[in-house]
Amino acid sequence: MSALPRWADPAVPEKELDPQGLSRRGMLRRAGLFGTAFAAAATLPEAAPAAASESDDEQDLVYLVGDHHVHTQYSHDAKYTLAQAARRGAQYGLDWMVCTEHSNLGHDTTGAALEHADILAARAENPRLLIFQGLEWYIPGAEHATVFTPPGEHEVEVLRQFERSYDGKLLARTEGTAANEALAVAAIRWLAAQKAAGYVDDALILANHPSRLGIDSPHELRAWRDAAPDLVIGMEGAPGAQGAALPGLRGATSVRGEYENKPSAQSHPGYPAEAYLTYGGFDWMTATVGGLWDALLAEGRLFSITSNSDNHRTVRDTLRNGDYPPGATFDSLGHVPDPVETGAAQPGSDFWPGQFSRTHVGVKRFGYREVMDGLRAGRVWVDHGQLVDGLDVRLTSSHGRSATLGGRLRVRRGDRITLTVTVAGASRPNFLGTLPRLAHLDVIRGAVTGRPADPDTWRAPQTRVVESVDVSRRTGEYTVRIPLGAVTAPGYVRVRGSDGKRHGAGLLGARVDPHGPIAHPPGDGDPWLDTWLYTNPIFIEVA
Numbered sequence: 001m002s003a004l005p006r007w008a009d010p011a012v013p014e015k016e017l018d019p020q021g022l023s024r025r026g027m028l029r030r031a032g033l034f035g036t037a038f039a040a041a042a043t044l045p046e047a048a049p050a051a052a053s054e055s056d057d058e059q060d061l062v063y064l065v066g067d068h069h070v071h072t073q074y075s076h077d078a079k080y081t082l083a084q085a086a087r088r089g090a091q092y093g094l095d096w097m098v099c100t101e102h103s104n105l106g107h108d109t110t111g112a113a114l115e116h117a118d119i120l121a122a123r124a125e126n127p128r129l130l131i132f133q134g135l136e137w138y139i140p141g142a143e144h145a146t147v148f149t150p151p152g153e154h155e156v157e158v159l160r161q162f163e164r165s166y167d168g169k170l171l172a173r174t175e176g177t178a179a180n181e182a183l184a185v186a187a188i189r190w191l192a193a194q195k196a197a198g199y200v201d202d203a204l205i206l207a208n209h210p211s212r213l214g215i216d217s218p219h220e221l222r223a224w225r226d227a228a229p230d231l232v233i234g235m236e237g238a239p240g241a242q243g244a245a246l247p248g249l250r251g252a253t254s255v256r257g258e259y260e261n262k263p264s265a266q267s268h269p270g271y272p273a274e275a276y277l278t279y280g281g282f283d284w285m286t287a288t289v290g291g292l293w294d295a296l297l298a299e300g301r302l303f304s305i306t307s308n309s310d311n312h313r314t315v316r317d318t319l320r321n322g323d324y325p326p327g328a329t330f331d332s333l334g335h336v337p338d339p340v341e342t343g344a345a346q347p348g349s350d351f352w353p354g355q356f357s358r359t360h361v362g363v364k365r366f367g368y369r370e371v372m373d374g375l376r377a378g379r380v381w382v383d384h385g386q387l388v389d390g391l392d393v394r395l396t397s398s399h400g401r402s403a404t405l406g407g408r409l410r411v412r413r414g415d416r417i418t419l420t421v422t423v424a425g426a427s428r429p430n431f432l433g434t435l436p437r438l439a440h441l442d443v444i445r446g447a448v449t450g451r452p453a454d455p456d457t458w459r460a461p462q463t464r465v466v467e468s469v470d471v472s473r474r475t476g477e478y479t480v481r482i483p484l485g486a487v488t489a490p491g492y493v494r495v496r497g498s499d500g501k502r503h504g505a506g507l508l509g510a511r512v513d514p515h516g517p518i519a520h521p522p523g524d525g526d527p528w529l530d531t532w533l534y535t536n537p538i539f540i541e542v543a
């Protein structure tokens with residue numbers, strides 16, 4: 001059995017918890033899940049998990065905090081030991097994390113197996129933290145993606161086989177050709193086949209920093225999802241490297257997320273120049289109301305977003321990379337040497353896992369299976385800077401039916417619906433040392449119009465902000481109820497919020513989004529002064 005998080009463990013006295021831990025324990029009690037009811041096995045049983053039902057009404061959920069994009073010394077461009085990364089994740093409040101090393105010859109031949117031994121040790125050292133082993137896949141002809149499986153007999157070997165057979169970097173298949181796009185789809189289907197055959201119990205794939213280079217075209221995103229919808233479940237709504245534009249850190253051209261690129265010959269020609277920036281730290285695909293994320297949701301199919309550290313080198317950390325022994329290389333060792341203390345700040349763009357970016361996944365029990373099932377079901381919301389302690393979102397009909405994030409509310413035409421958002425306001429200073437304050441909640445509503453004729457469509461013209469609620473004077477735990485009127489057609493609803501410090505007209509105009517996230521001046525993007533939260537959608541189906 002895996003140990004429970006401190007806030008969920010009845011053996012830990014309440015006097016030893018901080019305010020946020022007390023708040024989370026209160027949520028657990030109200031859900032009736034405190035104690036043994038929340039404990040689950042640390043490894044999966046032999047039977048593969050059932051796919052989440054789109055009609056489940058999950059009333060009793062607790063949200064686990066995680067990060068599915070973390071690098072260690074087993075990536076050629078990172079520096080921390082796995083033990084250091086795990087300890088920091090535990091320090092900053094993570095319940096789960098995924099180690100996602102870059103594909104590389106040294107990783108394939110040596111590093112993956114060495115890392116696995118370190119992961120087993122880290123799991124023993126940090127029993128309250130669920131630690132997955134994964135891979136950052138160089139998608140043939142496109143960007144990167146997180147690929148991971150749960151603990152099991154073949155958790156390392158399946159990653160090595162996948163990397164060896166389908167990695168764009170290892171195979172020199174990086175150009176955006178039709179053949180390389182087909183190879184990416186074949187890779188996804190191969191991994192799905194390993195799950196179907198029982199070689200691994202489960203697997204998930206999420207696209208990373210999808211518009212950083214403009215090479216993840218809309219038709220590719222759709223093709224990956226269509227190849228295995230139970231595996232390819234979404235994308236990073238916000239990239240890592242959120243500290244990249246701290247004033248004075250990396251120079252006058254720095255942008256949050258290291259989104260400092262211009263269109264290239266490999267970029268999708270249908271993307272505007274605005275696609276290569278972040279907005280409130282979020283990727284253009286997510287930040288644009290009526291943009292590509294909404295265009296995917298408008299098909300009536302779930303596509304989740306996450307927020308992660310992508311930790312390689314932490315801002316203002318004082319460790320430097322160690323020195324290779326004479327004649328040694330990353331490929332010969334399978335890792336970079338252990339870092340060395342310098343006592344002086346070193347270059348970096350990232351925050352530690354959990355320090356700034358958080359992905360919250362709704363579960364009923366604590367375990368690896370539960371995290372993966374929660375991600376697949378879309379019970380997900382994300383935030384930056386510990387903007388709030390907790391969030392619960394419900395959509396209910398006048399006939400008493402309800403659904404939460406990732407779910408589907410089935411109603412009759414003409415039924416009236418109400419959105420209920422319960423916020424646990426920040427109860428302690430964040431990791432900068434300031435107490436965050438949520439300023440407003442925005443309700444974004446779109447129509448479900450089905451699959452577009454053009455697979456490169458990236459707009460959802462019927463999506464817009466329909467309500468905005470000022471909550472700047474509210475503290476503690478509070479509930480906001482927003483009537484959304486009578487339903488006339490299928491659609492979806494999602495929620496966004498911010499600290500209100502930086503906003504303006506959205507990228508598709510004020511009529512669509514009157515006060516959305518905006519790009520910061522290059523080199524002047526302190527992320528702690530511009531924080532947002534986003535939820536996954538709730539779909540509305542009409543009988």
